[in-house]
Amino acid sequence: MSLKDKLIDYANLVKFEHTIFALPFALASVLILYKSFPSWWKIFWIVFALVSARTAGMALNRLIDLPIDEKNPRTKNWVHVSGRVKKHEIIILIIISCVLFVFSALFINFYAFLLSPIVIFLLWLYPYSKRFTNFPHLVLGVIYFLIPIGVDIALNEKVSLLSVLLGTAMAFWVAGFDILYSLQDYEFDKQHHIKSVAVKFGIESAIALSRLFHVITFFSLVLVGLISPQLGYIYFIGLLVLAGFLFYEHSLIKPHDLSKINKAFFTVNGYISLIFLFVVLLDRLF
Template structure:
């Protein structure tokens, strides 16, 4: 189904989000910039390598260009929906937090109607991509959306909210796996990659939460940092990252085995270690190192599958 047909599914008002204002092309550029900033499109760098890692791990032969393209559009749609849900649900909390008060919704640069339009577009692209891959993928597609919806509420009542973030991104390698395999048979390699992702993302979400330690405590929001202190929280994060590396090493030892993949495994361990050495520099630890680590995992899988 071509994307213009989305107007038959969702209200026409979303089109105005991209409309050209009286200032012409500059107005369109501002709207596009606002949209890209709102959905943090660059954060797809975290999930996309993991999705493709799951796909290549599942594939006996290289995936087709059509499959790779549909996986890409599904990833972009799901990521857009996840960010939009998070921003809409957390908008009042973001308004009270000095660090996040400049975001589009709390600052007033975007209203809830516009944000809901972005959410609708993201869900539509995701579901259409899943359906185009297979009926099996379409049947499973609501599960990540449920996780994306529940996760933002978790910080209101449990420190396990960090695991909600991890579980959301852990769907990425499974999504890639199911896009190729289209069944639950022989799922263990994909499940191990997903478990690695759960531990890894939960660990770095704990590091990221150190930015809001005082605010979370004042607002009675739940995180390991606000409840147990920074030192204990970072120890828990380190434990989770050690567990993540053990799971990744198990995946390598049992299923990948290729010598060409070993340097990528060792590099992933170094990056996880470096993430904790640089934990005070959240910009480096959270964004740059994690983005690099995702591509290292993809490199390990590709090297293992195609250079045995």
């Protein structure tokens, strides 16, 4: 196998393209939270920390869930199940990604370095959470909650109300679409005693809770706009557009028709993250 093919397999392993969910939101947090514009060097390390942490988290997920993925018809062709990426390769990738994450946090500042082991612990905990809680989606949400917190620590060496609100918005956004994503494994999860909101309460209740989570996301972002002295009318107009995309996402998912989950999860959520970054950037510029 060529180096190019191997790199493609690694990218498929960690779903590298899904970085589009977190990275624009993190960059938008930088634009909202900075008091004096940070150096490009610091921005580089913030982005590097985010990408390395996400890579570690996805690799941990694949390693820990390998026994489950081997039984799931939906995942039988994934690279770690088919053997294109070996178990020892995943372990090496986890170690390298964790070291790079801690290293980048140290380059940001000492407070970010102190936060890094907590992040790694949560990344390890999330794949196990579906074994012991019906709300593994909230564990994933906590991980994403820490992204704006980490940005605030990186830029200002403190945790502000703005970063907490941004973290809340991001946490419930991710937890909400993770609930929707889990619906495609509903029958498999029930048979194999894998916990989720849908397995515990049913598909209709899971969809309703996902909608509630995204309502919380929207109003958290409204509060961000009301509290932040840097944001103005462009931001609020953008939130209306974002609300439209959230509404569209949920219009695609119906209790008796889950055929459009991938479109709702991958396409619409990618647009939501990019739109939020674009709106914040536009607002800060004008």
